[in-house]
Amino acid sequence: MKLVSSMLILLAGLFSACSPRQQADYFTPVAESQLRAPAYPLVSIDPYTSGWSFTDQLNADQTRHWTGKPFPLLGVLRVDGTCYRFMGKENIPLRTVLPTAQVEKWEATYTEKKPAGNWFENTFNDASWKKGKAAFGTPEMPHLATTWQSEDVWVRRTFELDEDLSGQPVFLNYSHDDVFELYINGKQVVSTGYVWKNDVVLELPDDVRASLKQGKNVIAAHCHNTTGGAYVDFGLSVKMPDASFFETAAEQTDVTYTPTQTYYTFACGPVNLNLVFTAPLLMDDLDLMSRPVNYVSYQVQSTDGKAHDVQLYLEATSAWATNVPGQAVKSSVILKPEGLMYATTGTTEQPVLQTKGDDVRIDWGHFFLAAAQKESVTIGASDFLHPKKEFATTGNITRGGNIDDPNQEHSLALVDNLGSVKDATAGYAMIAYDDDYAIQYFNDNRMAYWKHNGQVSIDQALLQAVQEYESIMQRCREFDEQLIEDTKNAGGQQYAELCALVYRQIIAAHKLVEDKNGNLLFFSKENFSNGSIGTVDITYPSAPLFLVYNPELLKGMMNFIFEYSESGRWQKPFAAHDVGTYPQANGQTYGGDMPVEESGNMLILTTAIALREGNADYAQKHWDVLTTWTNYLVEAGLDPENQLCTDDFAGHFAHNANLSIKAILGIAGYGKLAEMLGDQETADKYLQTAKEMAGKWKEMATDGDHYKLTFDKPGTWSQKYNLIWDKLLGLNIFDKDIATTEMAYYKTVQNTYGLPLDSRKTYTKSDWIMWTACLTDQMDDFQALVAPVYKYANETPTRIPLSDWHETTDATSVGFRARSVVGGYFMKVLEQLMYPNASNAQSAAQATK
Known part of the structure; x- marks a missing residue:
């Protein structure tokens, strides 16, 4: 199977209109999705600069941050003096x-x-x-x-x-x-x-x-x-006084998405509008992936064969640069001698890296609405109402502006006067954000990767985004096509649509920086959970995407955990849970440890990296701490005491059979690594220990036609999703009949919207279902478990960025949203890469039809 290096994040908040004629092909998606997204990604930069449509119609509601707070984007097409609102709603702040x-x-x-x-x-x-x-x-x-x-x-x-x-x-x-x-x-x-x-x-x-x-x-x-x-x-x-200037809504005729792009089409009277949101999150180009610039491309064309006078209006507000309404902001318009112009806004206080936690947004740095200087494009910064009234009346806005009124939300607006339009006429805009400093890493404020320690400015990043627009759009199309092919070949059409939906969500839940020694640090944020930064049991389910397309990014998600122990800051004999609360990575802030969970995660993922790279060099760098963690698992992993696992929402419980599997495979992974490093004596010792533990596990966990949730409670069951690594890492520690026995049982207990996590509740975690679905080599088994997940995503009444924790009975979200753990959806692609005989190509091909 052909796999490519991919892309990653590059967003933040700014619009930039450029040459009005672009290749029409950019507005035709490489594939159509039939899945109705729970929410549609629009702007995908990082956990802060993140914009979504929570409705099927882009103009049915305000656009929102993933937390649900308004992140207003307003779009209007004026055709022969009549205004058609195609994006957002006017909402007086x-x-x-x-x-x-x-x-x-x-x-x-x-x-x-x-x-x-x-x-x-x-x-x-x-x-x-x-x-x-x-x-x-x-x-x-x-x-x-x-x-x-x-x-x-x-x-x-x-x-x-x-x-x-x-x-x-x-x-x-x-x-x-x-x-x-x-x-x-x-x-x-x-x-x-x-x-x-x-x-x-x-x-x-x-x-x-x-x-x-x-x-x-x-x-x-x-x-x-x-x-x-x-x-x-x-x-x-x-x-503020009610005022509405754009009551007429454009008719949305289509919406679809690919991994890096979301496509809309609208009928605006006698003119059609195509709109494309592009987040160039290409993982084989870390500068591009982390560059905080997204594109909004647009194309208009007459539908009646006549020419029409057309102007396009795009607006963002200062809410994109504040955590809560009412924070005082300053906004202005800057004309750069290099030919760039932009409106920018930011808080007057600028509390750099001080606002931390979960349900928060950034309130330091600056948001941008930018464009290349040209005659047809005007950018302005003003009070909330003035530019709307101006555009509705005249089709233009006042150029420039400088506003520091602390008592209201500011408007940043861009108008492209497209003139007399008959044939397809196109342009694009950019949304960007410069956060100045992105992460505090053990009290050292670090800039985002793209800045290269201050050597690259936001002006340079925006100019480069303009210069590379056409090549980036083409690269995104090529990547989208390849990822869709990869996922479709691995698991079928529905599986491919699910993976395309979550791609931007996964990457934009991270921030890429370097430490002072140049090591990659790719920090996750526990969105709608507890706001932790760099959580190991978030890294673990996210890992399949990065193992497929760029293992260096997975190392970036593990480097700080290794450093935390190796520096002596973390002195316990097991791996830490996290390194702080986003964006402050100064040490674990989670209230409890997950000793077996996190140690097993780190060992398994280190082994996976070694096998993907064909050497154990990364493991060798961290051998001492890996040894410490392995010995802890030997002592405490077979029958874990009362402690948390990654499914911590279910609470503490002892004798966890699935957690025991993780410990055993972590120990076996260490043995595998020792073997790759030429230490056969150590390899034999730990592989044999794992084999013996696996035998005991089977004796303790067996419960007739399935295996128990906990060793001490017959009549219980759970998804044994951790077992997938036994196959992928080529360890062969557990008897193969365990997976087939479990799969047969799972198919008898799943509900309309998925397989429950275990016998205690009817809720589930969809990332774990994707792992469980890969336990056997049968495509029929995979499809049987994935189809209800597709149905959940397509029918959930909870309209938010995809929640990984949902009820299998009615498809409602239980909690969590916009999290990176859905990187686990790519487990089937990883399985095809690391275990190519897992399911035959003919079965996969049949599933795509």
Whole structure:
């Protein structure tokens, strides 16, 4: 089977219109997908600069960050004076009245002793309370100004209003941890139980809104901390005046995707519009993959044989450069002497690498909307409403602009006046982001790989993106065609469509940097999980994609874990779980260890790298720590104690049969590595140890027509997805009949939308299903398990970037989204590469029909 080196990430946020006539072939996908995506990837740069359409119609909703927060992109085609909105929706943002601590550390009075009387009333005397600034909470919380570590805190924020808000919608924005109550001018607005929430936006009831008068007002809150972290922050905002200029929606006639591109077509009156989003994530070109520039290409053509006057409008807002609404930003337009122009925006505060965690977005660095300087293209930065009104009225916008109004979202807009259009006329734009510094690695701030330690600027990257547009578009098409061929040959049409869907999601959940010695560091982020950075049990399921197309990137996902132990920072006899909370890689922050899980993962993947490369040089560099981890597995791996595995959402449990398989194969992998290094004595010792453990495993796990979930509980079962490495690594440690026995049983217990993870629940992990489906050499078995996963992706009512954790009964997401673990979908391609006799080509070919 022919396989190619691929591509990787190159995105961030900027539009750049170039020469109006391009090859029409760029607008015809190399393959059509029949799968309705849960969400369609638009901009794919990294975990921060990530834009999606959560709906089937690109103009049915705002475009969004993978977390679901608005990341507005607006697209309008003006044809003979009539505007057709083809992308996004006009959504008037909120204007800050009282900032939260994320914007300004506001002042208040507070006490940690229960006050007497009606502490929430305007007339209450709080003169004896202490004064402090928000936010209030425990030391690990964000935007903290006043430490609060007792059980309770009462906070009163007195403020003067210079405007009457009683006649317009007013919104409360608040964050709390845990039990929380809040009053405005003595009227209760919030009362919660034991929950903790961030950035809640709540419209005030009429009576509360009516109480907000010009002059003195009071917001009073009480928070009770039950356990763990504590936090209080709140503010007010109002909705800007409603204004809509683009109510007429274009008719979307088609949408499809390939690994690096998403294609749309629209009917805009008598003109057709083709739109292509391209993320050049080519893994054989790390500069291109990590360059934070994506393309938005467009082509228009008359459908009635007549010429029409056409202008195209593209807009992004400053929300792309903020974590939460209300953060103060500055925006401007720059004309470069090299012929480049762009609108750029960023926060005034610029808290470089300070905003960390899961449900957050970047608020340092700058977003760009760029174009090559030419007569037909105009770029402007302005307030939110002005450019829309201008374009709707005149078909153009004011060039340039410089705006630093902190109370509203800014608009960055581009207009391409395509003129009189009859035949196909095309152009493109770019979206980009310069994060200045990308990752903090053991207190050393590191730039993204593409910057080469500051030698390459964003201006140079954008100019290069312009110069290479045609070649990059062609390379993306060639790669898309090759990856689709690889996956289709390996597993059939449905399998190929699933792999094409997740490709950009996988890579854009990482960030590529180098350490000070030039070693690659390819950091994953645990999206919609806990925000960990460089998690080993995220690397493990992601690995198949990178083992197929560029093992150097897999090394980049492991180098920091080796360094963590070898430097002495991590002193335990097993591998760490992570190296911090994204983007701060300063040491493990996860609350519990996964000793067998992570050690087994590192050993198995190191062995896989050696076999892919044909040598064990990488293992030899880390031999001492690999030896330590192997000896730990020999001691503790056969019958694991009560500890977590990668499926930690299911909780701690002991005697985990699938985890035991991982430990045994990790030990056997070490033996294989020793053999490749010419140390036969060590190889024989550990391979024999693994063989003996595998025999004991079979005795302990057997349960009639299947094998147990845990050794001590008959009548249970689980997916034994770890067993796939016994075949792929050529270890042959376990009896082959284990896989065939398990597969026969799995086909009797799977549900409409997939095979459950185990006998405890009906939910599943689709990445593990893809591994389990490869356990036997039969294409029929593979198809039987993959078809329900395809059905899940096609029918899930949870419209988010693909969730790897879903219910097999109704296809709803249980949790997680936009994670890199779906790199595990490429296990069938890896199997064909490392174990080419796994399933015959004729069966695969039949499955594609």
